[in-house]
Amino acid sequence: xxxxxxxxxxxxxxxxxxxxxxxxxxxxxxxxxxxxxxxxxxxxxxxxxxxxxxxxxxxxxxxxxxxxxxxxxxxxxxxxxxxxxxxxxxxxxxxxxxxxxxxxxxxxxxxxxxxxxxxxxxxxxxxxxxxxxxxxxxxxxxxxxxxxxxxxxxxxxxxxxxxxxxxxxxxxxxxxxxxxxxxxxxxxxxxxxxxxxxxxxxxxxxxxxxxxxxxxxxxxxxxxxxxxxxxxxxxxxxxxxxxxxxxxxxxxxxxxxxxxxxxxxxxxxxxxxxxxxxxxxxxxxxxxxxxxxxxxxxxxxxxxxxxxxxxxxxxxxxxxxxxxxxxxxxxxxxxxxxxxxxxxxxxxxxxxxxxxxxxxxxxxxxxxxxxxxxxxxxxxxxxxxxxxxxxxxxxxxxxxxxxxxxxxxxxxxxxxxxxxxxxxxxxxxxxxxxxxxxxxxxxxxxxxxxxxxxxxxxxxxxxxxxxxxxxxxxxxxxxxxxxxxxxxxxxxxxxxxxxxxxxxxxxxxxxxxxxxxxxxxxxxxxxxxxxxxxxxxxxxxxxxxxxxxxxxxxxxxxxxxxxxxxxxxxxxxxxxxxxxxxxxxxxxxxxxxxxxxxxxxxxxxxxxxx
Amino acid sequence: xxxxxxxxxxxxxxxxxxxxxxxxxxxxxxxxxxxxxxxxxxxxxxxxxxxxxxxxxxxxxxxxxxxxxxxxxxxxxxxxxxxxxxxxxxxxxxxxxxxxxxxxxxxxxxxxxxxxxxxxxxxxxxxxxxxxxxxxxxxxxxxxxxxxxxxxxxxxxxxxxxxxxxxxxx
Numbered sequence: 001x002x003x004x005x006x007x008x009x010x011x012x013x014x015x016x017x018x019x020x021x022x023x024x025x026x027x028x029x030x031x032x033x034x035x036x037x038x039x040x041x042x043x044x045x046x047x048x049x050x051x052x053x054x055x056x057x058x059x060x061x062x063x064x065x066x067x068x069x070x071x072x073x074x075x076x077x078x079x080x081x082x083x084x085x086x087x088x089x090x091x092x093x094x095x096x097x098x099x100x101x102x103x104x105x106x107x108x109x110x111x112x113x114x115x116x117x118x119x120x121x122x123x124x125x126x127x128x129x130x131x132x133x134x135x136x137x138x139x140x141x142x143x144x145x146x147x148x149x150x151x152x153x154x155x156x157x158x159x160x161x162x163x164x165x166x167x168x169x170x171x172x173x174x175x176x177x178x179x180x181x182x183x184x185x186x187x188x189x190x191x192x193x194x195x196x197x198x199x200x201x202x203x204x205x206x207x208x209x210x211x212x213x214x215x216x217x218x219x220x221x222x223x224x225x226x227x228x229x230x231x232x233x234x235x236x237x238x239x240x241x242x243x244x245x246x247x248x249x250x251x252x253x254x255x256x257x258x259x260x261x262x263x264x265x266x267x268x269x270x271x272x273x274x275x276x277x278x279x280x281x282x283x284x285x286x287x288x289x290x291x292x293x294x295x296x297x298x299x300x301x302x303x304x305x306x307x308x309x310x311x312x313x314x315x316x317x318x319x320x321x322x323x324x325x326x327x328x329x330x331x332x333x334x335x336x337x338x339x340x341x342x343x344x345x346x347x348x349x350x351x352x353x354x355x356x357x358x359x360x361x362x363x364x365x366x367x368x369x370x371x372x373x374x375x376x377x378x379x380x381x382x383x384x385x386x387x388x389x390x391x392x393x394x395x396x397x398x399x400x401x402x403x404x405x406x407x408x409x410x411x412x413x414x415x416x417x418x419x420x421x422x423x424x425x426x427x428x429x430x431x432x433x434x435x436x437x438x439x440x441x442x443x444x445x446x447x448x449x450x451x452x453x454x455x456x457x458x459x460x461x462x463x464x465x466x467x468x469x470x471x472x473x474x475x476x477x478x479x480x481x482x483x484x485x486x487x488x489x490x491x492x493x494x495x496x497x498x499x500x501x502x503x504x505x506x507x508x509x510x511x512x513x514x515x516x517x518x519x520x521x522x523x524x525x526x527x528x529x530x531x532x533x534x535x536x537x538x539x540x541x542x543x544x545x546x547x548x549x550x551x552x553x554x555x556x557x558x559x560x561x562x563x564x565x566x567x568x569x570x571x572x573x574x575x576x577x578x579x580x581x582x583x584x585x586x587x588x589x590x591x592x593x594x595x596x597x598x599x600x601x602x603x604x605x606x607x608x609x610x
Numbered sequence: 611x612x613x614x615x616x617x618x619x620x621x622x623x624x625x626x627x628x629x630x631x632x633x634x635x636x637x638x639x640x641x642x643x644x645x646x647x648x649x650x651x652x653x654x655x656x657x658x659x660x661x662x663x664x665x666x667x668x669x670x671x672x673x674x675x676x677x678x679x680x681x682x683x684x685x686x687x688x689x690x691x692x693x694x695x696x697x698x699x700x701x702x703x704x705x706x707x708x709x710x711x712x713x714x715x716x717x718x719x720x721x722x723x724x725x726x727x728x729x730x731x732x733x734x735x736x737x738x739x740x741x742x743x744x745x746x747x748x749x750x751x752x753x754x755x756x757x758x759x760x761x762x763x764x765x766x767x768x769x770x771x772x773x774x775x776x777x778x779x780x
Contacts, residue, residue: 071716071736088775173701173709173779183699183777187755197776211706226780233778241776245702248778269705293705293780327758327773520643520654573629584625591618598615 027078030067088183089200090167098134099163100141104148107137109168109205117168121208126218136206140168140223147227150259151235155313157320159238160188161198164231168205177211179204179226182233184241193320197241201230221263228252228259239316242324244332246284246292251312254296257368258309267374269293274360274378280400282473283353284333297375301356304366306345315339333471349399350469354424357401357467361428362435380405380463387411388482395476396423396468404479406462408455415464416446418485422475428463431455438462446483492541506547509554510564518572525575642667642681645769647696649712652769662737664694666767674739686743691762694741695720695770697734697753703779714738715754715774723750 071079092110099106110116117136123129130136144166152158171181184197207222208214214222229252236248256266273281273294281291283298303309315332318339322330333349340347359365360378378401382392385407394402406413417425427438427447438447449455449462468475474491507519530536554560574581642665646657657663665673671684672694686692697715704710720740722730724747732740734753748761754774762768 173704174707174711176704176707176709178709179705179780181777181779184775229780230778237776245778249703249780252778290708292703327756523654577629580625580629584622584629587618587622587625591615591622594615594618 026070026073027075030070030074031078088185089165090169090202092167092169096133096137098137098141100145101138102145102148104158104162104164105141105144106163106165107141107144107168108165109133109137115169115205117206118208119206121214122206122219125208125214126220128220137168139220140166140203140227143220143224143227144231146224147231147259150228151232154309156235156316157193157238159199159234160190160193160196161185164234165200167200167202169202170205171202177204177209179207179212179222180230182230182237184237187241188238193239195240195242195320195322195324197237199234199237201234203227203230217263217265221260221265224260225256225263225265228256236316239320240322240324240330242322242328242330243316243319244286244329246286246295247315247332247336249292250295250299251316253293254299254312257296257300257371261368261371264371264374266293266296267371270297270374270376273297274376276379278381280381280394280396280402280468282397283399284471285397297360298353298356300365300367301359302352304359305352305355306347311339311345314342314345318342350424353399353469354467357465358426358437360401361403361463361465364435378403383407384481385409385457387413389480390482391478391480391484391486393476393478393486393488394466395474396466397473398468398471401465401467404464404466406452406464406481408452408457408460408462410453413449413452413462413481414441414446414483415449415462415479415481416483416485417466417477417479418445418488419466419477420475420488420490422468422470422472422491423466423477424469425464425466425477425479428465429455429460430463431460433459492545506551506554506564507568509551510561510568518568521572521575642673644678647698647712647771649700649710652771662739664739664769666694668767669765671743672741672767674735674737674741686765689764690743690745691764691766691768692741692743693749693751693760693762693768693770694739695751695758695772696738697740697772697774698738699775699777700773701777701779705780709779718753718774720772721752723752724748 092108093115094111095108096111097106097108111133116133119130119133119136122136128139130139144164148158171178173181180201180203182199182201184199186198188196188198190196203223203226204212207217207219207226212219212222217225232252232255233248236243236251253266253269257264271294272291274297281295283295285291299312302311305311315336319330319332319335322335324330337349339345340349340352363372363375363377365372365375381394381402382404384405387409389406392404396402406415415427419425427440427449429436429438429449438449440446441448447464452462455462464479466477466479472491476488476491478485478488480486507522511519526540530540554564570581643654644656644663644665645652645654646661646663647653648657652664660676662674662676665675665678665681667683669686671686671692673681673684674694675681697718697720698712699715700712702710714734715738716734716736718734718738720732720734720742721728722732722742722744729749730742730744732742734740744762746762746764748759750757750759751770751772753772756772756774758770758772760768760770
């Protein structure tokens with residue numbers, strides 16, 4: 001064999017070997033990360049439970065996501081070993097199980113050094129003297145039994161498939177620790193609960209990390225409120241797995257304080273809802289990971305208004321019978337509305353929301369009196385001490401509110417309003433710590449505080465509360481103290497095509513498909529350049545009012561489509577090539593001006609010659 | 611008319627003609643529309659680099675790719691349509707940090723049902739996506755005991771996001 005040939009063979013072997021090494025390192029990485037690494041490749045191929053070492057477990061979602069991404073690069077034996085990892089529930093290394101005292105829960109935990117609860121830290125923060133993982137797991141089981149009994153006593157239907165599985169480990173989302181996760185497992189339909197799902201819970205194994213503030217809330221307290229919170233999600237899955245998550249979070253967070261009144265962690269979340277800076281927050285907003293935890297306070301108001309916590313259960317019971325539309329989550333607003341309309345409540349969401357808002361200011365809470373100070377007063381969007389106050393307009397999303405404070409001055413106060421139909425408004429007076437509502441003047445569009453000048457500017461105040469108590473975003477109210485509030489306009493009811501992925505009707509009709517690249521260009525232009533400013537939004541609203549009938553005609557006449565496509569070309573050119581379009585436009589303007597000047601000079605010459 | 615003005619008019623005409631021709635010109639990639647799954651729906655546009663997207667073109671099978679240059683044209687069989695979907699677990703919430711989002715579910719068997727009869731089967735790829743070529747009609751797509759209903763039209767591509775799990779974070 002020649003030298004060249006040998007060199008080539010050596011190179012080939014080197015390349016093959018290194019690729020094997022790379023493959024092996026990726027396989028080993030995942031096997032090790034999930035605590036499934038064995039000593040030899042052969043052992044890996046013949047993977048069996050007995051070969052599994054007690055390795056640090058990292059059963060977190062992000063790692064699983066990476067595993068899914070790299071799945072095709074793994075050896076088939078590795079894929080076989082890790083397939084169980086991708087299946088929920090989590091796989092714990094060196095697992096152990098404790099059955100709770102009431103038999104309703106299986107508490108799973110890991111007994112590896114890194115995967116097990118930190119007993120020393122738990123003991124340090126709680127003053128307990130736990131000697132074994134088993135003792136902590138039993139204690140956790142007792143907590144879940146307490147929560148279970150609370151919900152049973154309050155008439156809740158328990159989730160299917162008991163005993164219920166609870167996994168103690170270190171759940172992580174988006175690279176951060178979380179208190180707990182509740183995930184659905186399988187549909188378990190029954191006659192009363194046709195859309196029920198079984199589920200399982202993952203909770204932090206000991207809540208001793210700084211992020212859980214163990215010096216403020218002991219690991220035991222954190223476990224208590226997390227159990228109350230997560231197990232209500234399990235109850236919710238048992239009612240109807242297609243629940244709307246904002247109300248699910250509102251309910252679970254509310255129950256933290258109902259089941260464990262002494263922990264008071266839920267009050268910390270009120271800031272996100274009540275202390276906003278500029279934009280009012282909708283009670284029903286589908287916002288993620290923020291205000292929905294603070295909105296639990298509305299459930300307390302509901303329970304107080306109707307003298308029973310059962311009012312919230314009635315909402316979940318009603319949801320149980322509602323069928324999802326093509327497996328989409330169910331809008332909770334009509335469900336809440338229907339529950340409140342029904343006997344014995346005979347109310348409405350608008351009525352109860354308005355009552356709740358008044359209570360936010362007057363602080364007329366009737367339950368949990370020891371915790372009243374924990375409910376922070378809501379943000380005042382405006383504080384006025386110079387009069388007259390010129391017209392100020394606020395646009396409110398569905399079921400949202402705004403407060404404005406008027407500090408007493410040496411003259412009477414009349415607040416005049418101009419509002420659209422979905423706005424409710426009232427004016428409060430606080431004198432010597434006592435709250436009262438100022439009756440509206442004749443006509444209902446103004447409020448006069450005749451003793452404003454005699455009120456104490458340091459302790460007294462007048463507060464305007466305005467709220468959108470409808471399901472429609474964009475109701476407006478304008479107010480002033482000089483009698484001239486600005487004009488307001490009613491919100492536009494979307495025709496289904498505006499914004500966020502809706503259709504450009506005419507272009508869609510002309511190009512024949514929503515998917516056409518040119519239609520996509522126009523949509524992107526609308527979303528990025530028109531819907532981001534007020535004039536653009538006005539244009540889009542007008543377009544969506546006018547265009548559907550035109551689009552309908554175009555869609556029904558093939559010959560019109562090509563003509564409209566030609567007419568749309570300049571617009572598409574401008575969207576695709578804004579710089580070129582601007583250049584052409586400027587060129588046309590310059591040429592036009594030049595032509596005009598030439599024309600005028602010619603006329604002048606003709607006049608001079610004449 | 612002065613020669614300067616004539617020159618400008620010619621230049622304007624040439625510029626407009628070029629731009630119009632450019633807009634009409636159909637380069638291969640411009641024939642495709644690009645979509646990606648944003649956690650709630652398939653939306654028009656291109657996602658972050660190397661993130662999977664769906665290239666869609668009427669009359670052709672949709673392509674799930676991470677690089678545009680790798681898109682290959684495959685005509686739909688005569689009289690059929692296609693659906694492209696993604697299997698995912700949806701997450702909501704997060705007390706300490708907003709942690710909503712979705713996790714694609716790879717290697718998940720997906721069934722296409724017409725009535726109660728299975729008419730096609732697929733498996734989600736490593737990014738959770740699946741593509742099925744079907745005759746026109748209404749179908750139920752099933753994965754992990756969850757369903758979604760879709761209507762396939764001749765020569766068209768439709769999207770079928772299939773939520774196969776739901777998770778409450780905190």
